[in-house]
Amino acid sequence: MMSNIRVLIVDDSIMFRESLARELRKDPYIVVVGTAADPFEARDKIISMTPDVMTLDVEMPKMNGIEFLRRLLPQYPLPVIVSSSLVVSVFDAMAAGAVDFVAKPAAGAAAMEAYAADMISKIKIAAGIDVSAKFKPVPKSRPAPRSVLRPASAPGALPSQRLTRLPDNNRVIAIGASTGGTEAIFNVLTKLPADIPGTVIVQHMPGGFTKLYAERLNKSCAFEVREAADNDALRQGLVLLAPGGEYQMKLVKNPSGYSVKLVEMEKVSGHKPSVDFLFDSVADAAGSNAIGVILTGMGADGAKGLLKMREKGAYTIGQDETSCVVYGMPMVAFKNGAVVKQLPLDQISQDICGRLSFYTR
DSSP: OOOOEEEEEEOSOHHHHHHHHHHHTTSTTEEEEEEESSHHHHHHHHHHHOOSEEEEESSOSSSOHHHHHHHHTTTSOOOEEEEESOHHHHHHHHHTTOOEEEEOOOSSHHHHHHHHHHHHHHHHHHTTOOOGGGGSOOOTTOOOOOOEEOOTTSTTOOOOOOEEOOOGGGOEEEEEEOTTHHHHHHHHHTTSOTTOOEEEEEEOOOTTTHHHHHHHHHHHSSSEEEEOOTTOEEOTTEEEEOOSSSOEEEEEEETTEEEEEEEOOOOBTTBSSOHHHHHHHHHHHHGGGEEEEEOSBSSOTTHHHHHHHHHTTOEEEEEOTTTOSSBSHHHHHHHTTOOSEEEOHHHHHHHHHHHTTOEEO
């Protein structure tokens, strides 16, 4: 049985604080222990009320939410869900240590109810996240994390395969992530070389956010990153991010290479865009020419699709529990035999680079 979750709401609008508190209190497992109008009041209430989760407005007087996170979390680590109408501010807050975000709602009761429902779902996920490890000093003598390579006798293991070189235009990298994924994807992509194979990504994210997230990645990576459009051709040195909220994205094989198709359809595995839908199409289109990567996220989206990729001969990687914000999607994928190698986040890029000159058949 779920324990009560103690929540502190931080927002400079008294009307918004009261509205959100009223909606959150409708859930039997959430206890709103207090509200605060600015970071200074919030700091005092964190000390006196010891909340399990904090919701935080990014745009506030005296000190913005991003600076507050940078100062607060090293001293008082707790899961924080940020809320903002400014997309860029949301990504800055995630980089500062927030575990998730919800876009500020438009005016109206229906919009507030939908916002609160999303917030309640994410509060329940956040309550199970231990953020303290991120702010602990790393011992100088700490041994390097070990990768977990699934033995040939393990469930779902494929027969041993011969490695041979593969032309770059035939290879594809597919990545899926959810909670905590914005920073995890950033960590992986910024360590990859300019001439990476064409790459397709699904990150669970609402509409309106993926375009700016792709632009943010594009500024930091050695290759081009952009939000995908229907029929975009995939090529070496290009990363396409599935648009949030409206379409499913699939990979299609063409005589000259690959392209992506945006499909109007219902949610798959509870999501739109869905990692399972993308991975399933990558398995069919690219087979053993693909590398699949499943990163931090709640739930099981991507596990079935990654298993299909592996069954078609793809090399597959799962993020390990220690480095995940939420060890959900990678855990299910590992347990169902979809993952060839399980790795800490900071080793995934290096492992991908070690596979780029090869193809399994």
